Structures are given as structure tokens and as C-alpha cells.
């Protein structure tokens with residue numbers, strides 16, 4: 001369970017509050033208008049940004065003392081998830097050992113993760129020789145291999161076409177289900193939430209609201225979401 005306890009994030013005269021709990025194993029979408037603070041919230045959970053007040057707790061443990069790499073999570077951004085000078089296998093292998101000194105067993109795990117994301121045979125390719133969808137798969141293979149209990153996605157598929165994006169979302173659902181991970185996924189697209197999220201956090205008006213079941217939220221959207229969806 002991820003708990004944001006009386007959290008406050010401040011950047012200049014802008015600030016965001018959050019006081020909520022994300023259930024373990026849930027797939028939660030983070031929706032809200034541009035500039036509302038969705039990315040900032042994820043960056044704070046990941047440890048790239050310190051809160052000005054409150055705490056981020058994972059299973060009751062305060063994450064504040066842990067550097068980003070020590071936190072029990074993986075994060076994917078829209079860009080720059082892969083190192084261009086490394087092969088697909090090396091990019092995935094980084095999830096196990098940053099110095100890439102993998103033993104035979106670990107190399108087999110890398111191959112297995114690539115195979116599970118449909119990339120068997122692509123181990124030696126560098127990102128420039130992979131399509132956008134294949135690059136996303138490499139990044140997801142690394143998430144799969146790291147098997148961290150919390151996965152944070154900040155619109156990693158925004159640049160992909162609709163069919164490919166749907167395929168990636170389904171792969172994310174499959175991977176989080178296989179590893180039992182809790183997912184927090186920032187998106188601009190309500191359909192992404194409807195496709196794979198069981199809960200939605202609405203970020204608007206300086207606040208990240210407590211997660212609500214997806215179907216219930218869209219059946220009866222709060223004012224902030226109505227404005228965002230462009231409905232009456």
C-alpha cells in the first residue's frame with residue numbers, strides 16, 4: 001500500500017497537496033489538466049523531488065531516507081528510457097546490475113524478459129534500429145525484470161499511435177498482474193484509464209484526490225474531471 005500522508009509539494013508559488021492511499025496491487029490512473037501536477041507527484045514518489053511537508057510511505061515505511069535508486073519502484077517517462085549506445089539486452093540488463101556484469105543466469109533472465117515482451121532475436125539491436133513500439137517493449141522488459149512492487153508510468157506511450165498504445169497498455173496490465181505490482185499511470189487520455197485502471201486519482205486545483213473506482217468515477221465525475229473531459 002502506497003500512502004501519501006499530508007503530503008505537500010511546493011515549487012515557487014505553486015503547490016500540490018495529497019492525502020491518500022493507493023491499494024496494493026491496484027492499477028491506478030492519474031488524470032487531470034495540463035500543469036495540474038501529475039508528473040510532479042510521480043517525481044516526488046520516485047524521490048527526485050523532496051516534499052515540503054508530509055511523507056511518502058510504502059507498506060508503512062517512510063521512503064524519505066531512500067535515494068531514487070533504492071526505492072522499491074521502477075519509473076518510465078515519455079522519453080529517454082533507453083540508453084542509445086547500449087543494445088536492447090544491455091538496456092534491460094541495467095535493471096539487474098548498473099555495471100552490467102551479468103552472470104549466465106542473469107543473462108538468461110534478460111533474454112527471458114525480452115522474449116516475454118515479444119522481442120526474442122532483438123537482443124543485440126540498439127534503440128536507433130528499433131521502432132517506437134519495440135523501444136517501449138525494451139523499457140517494459142526492464143520493468144518486468146526489476147520486478148519492483150511499485151511501477152510509475154508517466155505517459156510513456158504518448159508518442160505511439162492508438163493501436164500500438166493499446167497493445168502497450170495491455171502489456172503493462174499483463175506485466176503488473178504477473179509481478180503483482182501496484183501501478184500508478186499518468187495519462188492525458190481517459191480511455192487509457194478505462195482500459196486498464198481499476199482506480200483513478202484526479203489531480204486538479206492544487207490537490208491529488210483519493211483514488212476512486214474507475215467505473216464509478218466516470219459514471220459520476222467530480223467537477224474537476226468534468227471540466228477536464230469537456231462535458232457539462
Ligand SMILES: Nc1ncnc2c1ncn2[C@@H]1O[C@H](COP(=O)(O)OP(=O)(O)OP(=O)(O)O)[C@@H](O)[C@H]1O
Pocket residue numbers: 011012013014032033034035036037038039040041
Ligand atoms: N521549477 C519550478 N518552479 C515553479 N513551478 C514549477 C517548476 N516546475 C514545474 N512547475 C509548475 O508545477 C506545475 C506542475 O507541473 P507538472 O509537470 O507536474 O504538471 P502535469 O500535470 O504533469 O502537466 P502535463 O499534463 O502538462 O504534463 C505546473 O503548473 C508548473 O508550472
